[in-house]
Amino acid sequence: MAWNYRTIIEPFKIKSVEPLPFLSRGQRQRALERAGWNLFHLPASRVLLDLLTDSGTNAMSGMQWAGMMQADESYAGARSFFRLEKAVRELTGFRYVIPVHQGRAAERILFSFLGGRGKIVLSNTLFDTTRANIEFSGARAVDLPIREALDFDSPYPFKGNLDLQAFRQWIRRHGASRLLCVVTLTNNSLGGQPVSLQNLKGIRALCRRHGIALFLDAARFAENAYLIKLRERGQQRRTSREIARQMFRLADGCLVSGKKDGLVNMGGFLALHNPQWAQQARNMLILTEGFPTYGGLAGRDLEALAQGLEEVLDEEYLKYRIRSIEYLGMGLLRAGIPILRPTGGHAVYVDAGRLLPQIPRHRFPAQALACHLYLEGGIRAVEIGSLMFGRKARAELLRLAIPRRVYTQSHMDYVIEVFSRIHRKIHRIRGLRILEAPRVLRHFSARLRWV
Numbered sequence: 001m002a003w004n005y006r007t008i009i010e011p012f013k014i015k016s017v018e019p020l021p022f023l024s025r026g027q028r029q030r031a032l033e034r035a036g037w038n039l040f041h042l043p044a045s046r047v048l049l050d051l052l053t054d055s056g057t058n059a060m061s062g063m064q065w066a067g068m069m070q071a072d073e074s075y076a077g078a079r080s081f082f083r084l085e086k087a088v089r090e091l092t093g094f095r096y097v098i099p100v101h102q103g104r105a106a107e108r109i110l111f112s113f114l115g116g117r118g119k120i121v122l123s124n125t126l127f128d129t130t131r132a133n134i135e136f137s138g139a140r141a142v143d144l145p146i147r148e149a150l151d152f153d154s155p156y157p158f159k160g161n162l163d164l165q166a167f168r169q170w171i172r173r174h175g176a177s178r179l180l181c182v183v184t185l186t187n188n189s190l191g192g193q194p195v196s197l198q199n200l201k202g203i204r205a206l207c208r209r210h211g212i213a214l215f216l217d218a219a220r221f222a223e224n225a226y227l228i229k230l231r232e233r234g235q236q237r238r239t240s241r242e243i244a245r246q247m248f249r250l251a252d253g254c255l256v257s258g259k260k261d262g263l264v265n266m267g268g269f270l271a272l273h274n275p276q277w278a279q280q281a282r283n284m285l286i287l288t289e290g291f292p293t294y295g296g297l298a299g300r301d302l303e304a305l306a307q308g309l310e311e312v313l314d315e316e317y318l319k320y321r322i323r324s325i326e327y328l329g330m331g332l333l334r335a336g337i338p339i340l341r342p343t344g345g346h347a348v349y350v351d352a353g354r355l356l357p358q359i360p361r362h363r364f365p366a367q368a369l370a371c372h373l374y375l376e377g378g379i380r381a382v383e384i385g386s387l388m389f390g391r392k393a394r395a396e397l398l399r400l401a402i403p404r405r406v407y408t409q410s411h412m413d414y415v416i417e418v419f420s421r422i423h424r425k426i427h428r429i430r431g432l433r434i435l436e437a438p439r440v441l442r443h444f445s446a447r448l449r450w451v
């Protein structure tokens, strides 16, 4: 049946619920004061809608919960491991499947033997922890996004693409033997934007010609595959699963945080072709995560992840997911709120720099907006701007990340309504100054105050 109604409906019904806390404005004001105007310090019990992250905040299905009850908790060779191994092999084609407790563990393990001084990792844009793990190994991390990625109004459909011209220059200048490549699908740090199959094939061809290893940071592989199906010429008739399988087969390995498109609350994996790398990875795994058939996870986590990897490629789910995020973005635009366009996979990114031109960068416009969003409607979002990146910030963004299968369309309508109210008093919003902050990763623990 072709489903051609305009209304977006959740492709599931709800069998287990959790009440939301409704606080008065005065209560929210006090909670924010206690949190030092930093939403990371807010207890979740004070938050009505939590859009801080889509990571580990997903709702699981009845099938996942059932799998958890039947999981095998054996230390070595658990049945649940073999189920995950089979699911990952079928999806990715990689022979060696190494479970880890979350994405950054896979990063640390991989770069402990492939990184190091003298190595250079090129990427469309690395996620913070990936970059940090690369740099921690002594290697250099370089982002090569395409030009359109930094133009928030450009309608270009694949702003996650890597700049192939720039890639060739790095090969010419530094020689291929020092290089590695990591492609982030979708590109979280620059708006959850997808990478096209064509771009991936171009990267693959360059890497193969020059003997450069290519890895996918595939936390949001299903959203990327579906956006290819929607936007790339000639892909409409294929299933998201076929596209995802093809994406993985263009690479030498992948790092996956299962907390996103794995539809779980904890878990991840590293998957590879090369047996020597797999051996090195397993040696490191035993040192810091656990035995190779559980890697820091319980059997029930392995089971839930195996099932989640199946469910996430359901076309009805992906259609709803991407349409719902687009709906939120379009609603905000209609309310006069500038956003990064087009909307991508897992979040809507508000251009706070443009919305609050009266607040200079060193007074944190996106953080000020985050505080007002909480004060006005109890909504928690995350600043991606000068508080997070200091002078290296490329823009002042507020990310509204949408947990998977957790909130409904009426919650999206509520977010739009709250933003409409904020818009009416936008000129009255002031900036913030830092009272105290550590040197590194200050956005997690800084305390601030209105100027």
Ligand code: F0G
Residues within 6 Å of the ligand: 052, 053, 054, 055, 102, 103, 104, 105, 127, 129, 130, 184, 185, 188, 217, 219, 257, 258, 259, 268
């Ligand atoms: N890669 C990407 C693209 C990510 O977005 C994340 C996490 C990781 C790797 C690390 O995975 O958290 O399981 O260790 N992103 C979360 C976020 C934290 O809010 O965007 P992890």
